Amino acid sequence: MPEQEKIQEPQHKAVSKHLVGAVPVVETTTTVEDARALLRSKAKIFEDMSFVYVLTKERKLAGVVSLSNLLEIHDATTTKIGDVMNKNFPFVHPHTHQENAIKIAIANNVMSLPVVDKNGIFVGALTPKDILAILHEEHIEDLLHFGGIHISESFIDIFKAKIGTLIKLRLPWLVIGLIGGMLATSIAQLFETTLQQELTLAFFIPVIVYMSAAVGAQTQTIYIRAVALEKINTKKYLAREIGISMIIGFVVSILIALYTILVFKTASVALIVALAMFINVILAVVLAIFIPWLFNRAGKDPALGSGPFATILQDILSLLIYFSVAAALLF
Amino acid sequence: MPEQEKIQEPQHKAVSKHLVGAVPVVETTTTVEDARALLRSKAKIFEDMSFVYVLTKERKLAGVVSLSNLLEIHDATTTKIGDVMNKNFPFVHPHTHQENAIKIAIANNVMSLPVVDKNGIFVGALTPKDILAILHEEHIEDLLHFGGIHISESFIDIFKAKIGTLIKLRLPWLVIGLIGGMLATSIAQLFETTLQQELTLAFFIPVIVYMSAAVGAQTQTIYIRAVALEKINTKKYLAREIGISMIIGFVVSILIALYTILVFKTASVALIVALAMFINVILAVVLAIFIPWLFNRAGKDPALGSGPFATILQDILSLLIYFSVAAALLF
Numbered sequence: 210m211p212e213q214e215k216i217q218e219p220q221h222k223a224v225s226k227h228l229v230g231a232v233p234v235v236e237t238t239t240t241v242e243d244a245r246a247l248l249r250s251k252a253k254i255f256e257d258m259s260f261v262y263v264l265t266k267e268r269k270l271a272g273v274v275s276l277s278n279l280l281e282i283h284d285a286t287t288t289k290i291g292d293v294m295n296k297n298f299p300f301v302h303p304h305t306h307q308e309n310a311i312k313i314a315i316a317n318n319v320m321s322l323p324v325v326d327k328n329g330i331f332v333g334a335l336t337p338k339d340i341l342a343i344l345h346e347e348h349i350e351d352l353l354h355f356g357g358i359h360i361s362e363s364f365i366d367i368f369k370a371k372i373g374t375l376i377k378l379r380l381p382w383l384v385i386g387l388i389g390g391m392l393a394t395s396i397a398q399l400f401e402t403t404l405q406q407e408l409t410l411a412f413f414i415p416v417i418v419y420m421s422a423a424v425g426a427q428t429q430t431i432y433i434r435a436v437a438l439e440k441i442n443t444k445k446y447l448a449r450e451i452g453i454s455m456i457i458g459f460v461v462s463i464l465i466a467l468y469t470i471l472v473f474k475t476a477s478v479a480l481i482v483a484l485a486m487f488i489n490v491i492l493a494v495v496l497a498i499f500i501p502w503l504f505n506r507a508g509k510d511p512a513l514g515s516g517p518f519a520t521i522l523q524d525i526l527s528l529l530i531y532f533s534v535a536a537a538l539l540f
Numbered sequence: 541m542p543e544q545e546k547i548q549e550p551q552h553k554a555v556s557k558h559l560v561g562a563v564p565v566v567e568t569t570t571t572v573e574d575a576r577a578l579l580r581s582k583a584k585i586f587e588d589m590s591f592v593y594v595l596t597k598e599r600k601l602a603g604v605v606s607l608s609n610l611l612e613i614h615d616a617t618t619t620k621i622g623d624v625m626n627k628n629f630p631f632v633h634p635h636t637h638q639e640n641a642i643k644i645a646i647a648n649n650v651m652s653l654p655v656v657d658k659n660g661i662f663v664g665a666l667t668p669k670d671i672l673a674i675l676h677e678e679h680i681e682d683l684l685h686f687g688g689i690h691i692s693e694s695f696i697d698i699f700k701a702k703i704g705t706l707i708k709l710r711l712p713w714l715v716i717g718l719i720g721g722m723l724a725t726s727i728a729q730l731f732e733t734t735l736q737q738e739l740t741l742a743f744f745i746p747v748i749v750y751m752s753a754a755v756g757a758q759t760q761t762i763y764i765r766a767v768a769l770e771k772i773n774t775k776k777y778l779a780r781e782i783g784i785s786m787i788i789g790f791v792v793s794i795l796i797a798l799y800t801i802l803v804f805k806t807a808s809v810a811l812i813v814a815l816a817m818f819i820n821v822i823l824a825v826v827l828a829i830f831i832p833w834l835f836n837r838a839g840k841d842p843a844l845g846s847g848p849f850a851t852i853l854q855d856i857l858s859l860l861i862y863f864s865v866a867a868a869l870l871f
Contacts, residue, residue, distance in 0.1 A: 252607070280580045340672065376788060397742060414746060
């Protein structure tokens with residue numbers, strides 16, 4: 210059986226929160242008939258019977274037998290469980306992060322997972338209901354991350370929470386965002402002379418900032434899912450994304466340049482806006498991959514580096530690039 | 541058995557895409573012993589045996605028996621399935637949207653759901669694997685919505701898709717966003733005289749736009765989940781959210797006003813920025829609930845009204861309010 214995961218995670222997101230012990234357990238020497246009798250006699254007690262877990266005398270996990278396999282065997286009285294069990298079944302550890310357990314379940318197309326300690330001793334199982342609950346919880350959490358809301362405790366209470374609690378959950382990121390916004394005002398102020406020289410540049414601040422944020426959000430959403438679901442080669446992935454962003458950047462830059470020339474009749478502003486937008490789109494893609502990658506490398510949930518944090522950083526950088534391009538081209 | 545859902549949904553998201561027929565089916569008059577024999581003889585064929593579905597002679601769904609219940613009954617030869625079945629088991633229709641099926645499964649804490657047609661005739665079941673797959677698919681889709689990517693066909697291919705396909709998926713919302721951004725430049729241009737009179741106002745454009753978008757994104761994330769998971773009273777919910785937004789708006793407005801006075805030494809700009817931010821935060825909350833509510837009422841997925849569309853609308857409105865407040869207070 211291959212080792213299924215690496216990173217040690219905080220206890221409150223570990224598989225051990227969910228694992229149940231009330232699943233059928235037999236020894237390798239148990240006969241199929243006796244295993245069936247166990248299921249019949251303890252049907253009410255077991256929380257899940259889709260698999261029978263097969264242990265050695267030392268209670269190490271040796272394999273599993275699915276209910277279908279258990280029922281279809283003909284020579285039930287003579288066949289031993291050890292001879293029919295599946296030895297290559299995926300498993301997890303008590304400290305495995307629940308999101309990793311979900312990944313393993315999906316990748317192996319199974320609805321139950323045995324949990325073993327570091328010595329291979331069986332300590333329980335994740336049942337289909339656990340897996341459904343975890344997937345549902347991770348789903349809500351991912352969505353809330355995008356809104357800049359990080360919930361470490363009871364996620365479902367948000368809908369019934371007191372107003373004070375909700376404000377405490379929502380305000381911190383908004384204040385961090387506000388501080389980022391204050392920094393942005395200072396950057397704009399640095400380029401006061403540039404703005405005085407060409408006030409039209411001010412009109413394009415929202416679209417410059419919006420486009421970087423939008424491209425960044427798209428890239429990050431796709432990247433975080435890709436990281437969560439499959440092993441990806443970051444360098445190759447980044448190269449591909451840069452290729453895509455160059456095409457996207459080219460299209461939107463041409464469009465905004467045409468618009469600027471048609472509506473504002475100024476070729477210099479058109480050039481500044483288009484060039485800044487092109488650079489910003491590519492930078493947005495690089496940042497949108499680099500930030501979650503950093504979080505992932507540091508052993509943190511990459512989704513934590515998404516949403517508000519990336520948006521603020523991108524807002525500030527895109528302004529800086531816009532004004533720098535303007536200052537360079539106007540003088 | 542209560543009717544479980546109302547809205548007819550497009551075929552490609554309907555339960556019928558997933559339903560399997562290979563589940564155990566018996567009649568009310570079948571004995572428990574015969575039902576057990578059926579499981580044994582067809583174990584390999586059935587895709588899921590967590591429940592045995594009990595039908596009338598007309599193949600209408602009469603109830604279900606869980607595997608545990610089936611195994612624990614003692615008088616197996618004399619007991620009839622009809623006497624031990626659970627008659628109040630949730631069910632869905634072939635055209636039920638898969639997301640609604642998931643809601644029903646989670647609300648009832650079951651991992652399998654029978655599917656019946658409009659006459660109550662049993663047509664198949666959703667197995668735990670189907671439910672896991674649907675939940676996983678909806679999860680990815682919700683995340684991609686936030687990035688302005690709407691996928692109607694094969695969602696998983698995005699990671700392996702050709703660059704041309706990815707650009708086709710990503711570019712439309714970006715171009716719509718760009719058009720929104722062009723509209724924003726025209727709004728800013730309308731207030732050219734205001735900006736000329738007080739250039740400092742231009743420095744605050746990014747933070748004004750950012751704060752509305754951030755508050756809107758938070759509100760919408762929480763609201764869409766609330767709508768998806770429970771029946772909520774929209775008026776009451778909106779009132780509560782407005783209360784929260786007034787507190788949040790008050791805090792961020794005071795902070796930005798203090799910053800403006802300290803750094804830019806201008807009380808008039810401080811007043812304009814703070815007032816505009818306060819109005820914008822409340823408006824962002826109202827819009828963030830109103831837009832998904834509209835989509836929901838129109839029978840569309842409320843998540844479609846989130847993300848990029850709401851962001852663009854909020855960007856434009858927040859600019860309009862900012863400049864209007866400025867024009868009103870400066871003259």
